[in-house]
Amino acid sequence: MTLKTVHSVAELRAVVAGWRARGLRVALVPTMGALHAGHISLTDHVRNHADRVIVSIFVNPTQFGPNEDFGAYPRTLPDDQKMLDAAGVELCFAPSVEEMYPDGFATRVSVDGSFTNVLCGASRPGHFDGVAQIVTKLLLQALPDCAIFGQKDYQQLMVIRRFTTDLNIPVEIIGAPILREDDGLAMSSRNRYLTPEERAIAPTLDRVLGEITKAAARGAEIAPLLAKGREDILNAGFKSIDYLEIRDADTLERVEDRVRKSSRVFVAAHLGKARLIDNHAIDPINITG
Ligand code: AMP
Numbered sequence: 001m002t003l004k005t006v007h008s009v010a011e012l013r014a015v016v017a018g019w020r021a022r023g024l025r026v027a028l029v030p031t032m033g034a035l036h037a038g039h040i041s042l043t044d045h046v047r048n049h050a051d052r053v054i055v056s057i058f059v060n061p062t063q064f065g066p067n068e069d070f071g072a073y074p075r076t077l078p079d080d081q082k083m084l085d086a087a088g089v090e091l092c093f094a095p096s097v098e099e100m101y102p103d104g105f106a107t108r109v110s111v112d113g114s115f116t117n118v119l120c121g122a123s124r125p126g127h128f129d130g131v132a133q134i135v136t137k138l139l140l141q142a143l144p145d146c147a148i149f150g151q152k153d154y155q156q157l158m159v160i161r162r163f164t165t166d167l168n169i170p171v172e173i174i175g176a177p178i179l180r181e182d183d184g185l186a187m188s189s190r191n192r193y194l195t196p197e198e199r200a201i202a203p204t205l206d207r208v209l210g211e212i213t214k215a216a217a218r219g220a221e222i223a224p225l226l227a228k229g230r231e232d233i234l235n236a237g238f239k240s241i242d243y244l245e246i247r248d249a250d251t252l253e254r255v256e257d258r259v260r261k262s263s264r265v266f267v268a269a270h271l272g273k274a275r276l277i278d279n280h281a282i283d284p285i286n287i288t289g
Contacts, residue, residue: 003085005092009141012093016054016142024051028144028171030135033057033094034074034189035083038150038179043087045176046148055084056093056138058100063130069273074192093142100137109133111166114252115158119266120277123242128159135160139169146172150179152186154264154279158252178278180206186278193274197237202271204236209265209280212246216259217285222246223257233269242268242275246282259284 006012019026027050029042035057043053057080064070077094084092109132115121116128139147149157157175164173179187184206185199194202208229215225229244246255249262263282268275 001081001085003081003089003092005081005094007094007096008099009095012054012091012141015091016144019052025146026050026142026144027053028138028142028147029053029055029089030138030147030149031055031057032059032073032189033080034076034192035080036187036189036191038152038187040083040087041179042148042150042176043084043089046146046174047088049146049148049172049174050144052090053088054091054093054142054144055089056095056142058093058095058134058138060100060130060134061097062101062133063127065124065126068124069190069193072193072273074189093138100134107133109136109163109167111159111163115155115162118247118252118254119155119243119245120268121155123268128156131156132159132163136163136167136169139164139171144171146174148174148176150176151279152178152188153277154266155252184210186276188276190274190276194272198272198274201237202274202276204233204238205267205269205276205278206280208232208244209267209278212265213280213282216246216263216265216282219258219284221258222255229267233267237271239270239272242270244269249281 016026027046031039059073061070110129111132121128149160161173164171183203185203212225212229216222226244230241233241244267246263246265249264255263259282264279266279268277
């Protein structure tokens with residue numbers, strides 16, 4: 001195996017310092033492990049931007065709510081290491097909770113405003129503070145030239161762009177497209193929670209988002225589209241919907257009537273033990289043009 005795995009910040013810094021001394025460009029890919037092809041698409045994508053790739057694997061307790069799946073979240077480090085090695089990744093950083101949050105830890109990173117009080121910020125209070133805290137730490141620990149995040153977690157990508165800009169963290173943030181299964185389901189570590197029956201229902205989200213996107217891009221009124229989408233998702237067997245909304249792609253402000261500029265349709269819904277999220281880009285078609 002050519003992949004090297006380190007568990008401490010000191011070891012991570014020593015490896016990165018060696019690369020920097022040789023003038024190499026370094027990329028960081030933060031993950032929570034239970035890796036799938038979507039994660040590997042990020043490491044492949046970021047290869048075009050860097051000479052060395054670090055993947056961090058850390059299930060961050062501070063971004064989970066008290067009744068969420070922190071305990072149940074899949075932890076599969078040996079399998080993850082094999083996937084990273086096969087993908088040609090040079091370094092895996094897999095710290096313990098104690099390494100990241102030693103006794104006495106007391107610092108928060110909090111992002112206010114429209115990027116954090118809507119969508120997952122509304123249904124998972126405190127989630128994005130936890131994300132901002134851990135990503136800030138990872139960026140300062142590894143000091144990469146660039147870091148890559150999936151549009152699967154589009155709101156997270158916006159939050160990360162916000163605080164890295166606000167805090168002048170000298171890193172280029174790259175967004176990467178959503179990788180899907182053949183039937184359209186967005187790849188996710190949480191898809192492992194689905195029973196075979198639920199797995200067959202899950203692609204409904206992609207289908208419904210696709211239908212909404214097509215109609216909204218042509219200028220259809222969005223309220224009836226969203227109402228029908230909710231109905232379809234619940235009829236398919238989802239337990240509940242946290243949100244199904246169309247928002248501006250840059251500001252995340254809610255689009256009220258019709259799509260007139262680049263937007264996205266976002267969904268979070270519960271199926272069995274899993275809370276699944278997905279989103280599609282909506283680019284308005286100029287019908288008169
Ligand atoms: P996670 O391990 O779920 O925290 O995800 C780690 C990174 O992988 C995040 O930047 C995610 O947005 C990204 N990611 C997760 N699933 C996908 C996917 N299906 N396609 C592209 N990126 C993804």
